[in-house]
Amino acid sequence: MSGDAVVTEIDHDEFNPRGTLALILVYFAILVVMWVFMYFVEFLGNDLTVIG
Amino acid sequence: MHIHNYEKIWLVLAMIMIVGFLTTVTYGATAVGIEMISDEEDTIDPGALDEDPRFAEPRVEQVGENEYEAYVVAQQYIFSPDPIEVPANSTVTFYVTSPDVIHGFQVAGTNANTMVIPGEVAKLTVETEEPGEHGIVCNEYCGSGHHVMEGKLIIHPEDEFEMEDDE
Numbered sequence: 001m002s003g004d005a006v007v008t009e010i011d012h013d014e015f016n017p018r019g020t021l022a023l024i025l026v027y028f029a030i031l032v033v034m035w036v037f038m039y040f041v042e043f044l045g046n047d048l049t050v051i052g
Numbered sequence: 053m054h055i056h057n058y059e060k061i062w063l064v065l066a067m068i069m070i071v072g073f074l075t076t077v078t079y080g081a082t083a084v085g086i087e088m089i090s091d092e093e094d095t096i097d098p099g100a101l102d103e104d105p106r107f108a109e110p111r112v113e114q115v116g117e118n119e120y121e122a123y124v125v126a127q128q129y130i131f132s133p134d135p136i137e138v139p140a141n142s143t144v145t146f147y148v149t150s151p152d153v154i155h156g157f158q159v160a161g162t163n164a165n166t167m168v169i170p171g172e173v174a175k176l177t178v179e180t181e182e183p184g185e186h187g188i189v190c191n192e193y194c195g196s197g198h199h200v201m202e203g204k205l206i207i208h209p210e211d212e213f214e215m216e217d218d219e
Contacts, residue, residue: 048164051085052177
């Protein structure tokens with residue numbers, strides 16, 4: 001880069017990492033779906049279940 | 053400390069998820085009634101199982117209208133009785149112990165699963181629903197024949213089930 005490139009300074013709140021947010025939301029959705037599947041379908045649906 | 057808005061979003065989501073995990077486990081323990089297998093049962097002399105009224109003769113016993121108790125001995129390398137036969141739509145309590153080494157008692161493909169420790173009695177209650185056959189496997193390495201140690205749990209349709217030795 002040449003030394004006279006335009007440099008814009010933005011403060012902390014103006015930087016919005018949308019890609020990172022989207023990625024985290026996708027991870028979150030995967031975790032929620034996997035948890036629901038694991039607990040309610042694989043675990044609770046897996047009779048015989050110990051009840052005492 | 054200043055926290056970026058996006059960072060607040062994923063902090064809050066992470067908290068919600070943890071609360072969600074705890075809520076589902078609490079739901080399982082209260083509404084569904086899932087229990088852990090405890091060590092509450094009295095200890096037993098593993099060398100004298102043949103003098104114990106429950107384990108001298110491993111068997112299934114009817115203890116209520118729709119309630120059965122199965123006294124199971126896991127030893128190198130068999131489960132007795134084999135097969136364990138119970139009716140569908142009933143409450144079955146297994147009492148499992150071992151005269152020799154640590155074994156496992158797992159009704160394959162289900163959540164009925166416990167360690168079997170010499171000197172202790174593992175107690176687990178399940179509700180049978182559909183008729184069918186389940187394998188029982190030992191899931192703790194117990195010696196050279198561990199891999200052949202297996203049993204069978206047969207859940208009979210209610211109307212076809214008869215106790216062999218009604219007294």
